[in-house]
Amino acid sequence: MISFLNLAELRQSDRKYSDIPVETEKLERCLEAARLAPSASNSQPWTFVAVNKNPLLNEVAKATVGPLNSFNNFVTQAPIIVAIVMEKPKMLTEWGGHVKKKEYPLIDIGIAAEHFCLQAAEDGLGTCMLGWFDEQKVKDLLSVPDEKNIPLLITLGYTPEGYKHRRKIRKSFDKTVHYNGYGKR
Numbered sequence: 147m148i149s150f151l152n153l154a155e156l157r158q159s160d161r162k163y164s165d166i167p168v169e170t171e172k173l174e175r176c177l178e179a180a181r182l183a184p185s186a187s188n189s190q191p192w193t194f195v196a197v198n199k200n201p202l203l204n205e206v207a208k209a210t211v212g213p214l215n216s217f218n219n220f221v222t223q224a225p226i227i228v229a230i231v232m233e234k235p236k237m238l239t240e241w242g243g244h245v246k247k248k249e250y251p252l253i254d255i256g257i258a259a260e261h262f263c264l265q266a267a268e269d270g271l272g273t274c275m276l277g278w279f280d281e282q283k284v285k286d287l288l289s290v291p292d293e294k295n296i297p298l299l300i301t302l303g304y305t306p307e308g309y310k311h312r313r314k315i316r317k318s319f320d321k322t323v324h325y326n327g328y329g330k331r
């Protein structure tokens with residue numbers, strides 16, 4: 147069994163997918179991992195919409211391509227795109243977020259999304275979280291009510307044979323970890 151640190155090292159944003167279909171069991175394991183994520187006051191401010199059928203899949207993918215087709219072109223290769231719809235949190239969470247000036251539902255969705263991606267990595271699948279897309283177009287395509295937001299889309303699929311795992315380039319431990327006060331070693 148893979149250790150958590152090895153899994154965290156393995157998980158990356160994959161931008162190339164093979165045409166091998168993703169097994170329903172693996173997709174549902176990823177969705178279950180996301181569903182089980184913790185959230186402020188247990189609000190669970192999310193709904194997951196998995197898109198795996200054409201022509202809808204192609205239309206959602208096209209809604210992610212940046213200006214002048216400059217990025218996210220790889221999304222059209224993904225056999226699955228998952229939209230995370232932000233739901234209204236519990237009143238306590240909403241009130242606490244207002245008082246503390248924190249967007250708890252967005253934090254919660256980030257946690258759920260990473261649970262999804264880590265489960266995918268454990269199952270040998272690639273993912274990429276997308277924040278750049280035509281949200282109104284995606285909402286229209288997926289029949290998401292106008293008053294709701296879609297903060298993230300996640301692509302899911304197998305990466306092609308020979309696709310490289312990239313070495314993670316991160317700031318050093320010493321530059322990002324402090325003990326007992328900011329700037330203290």
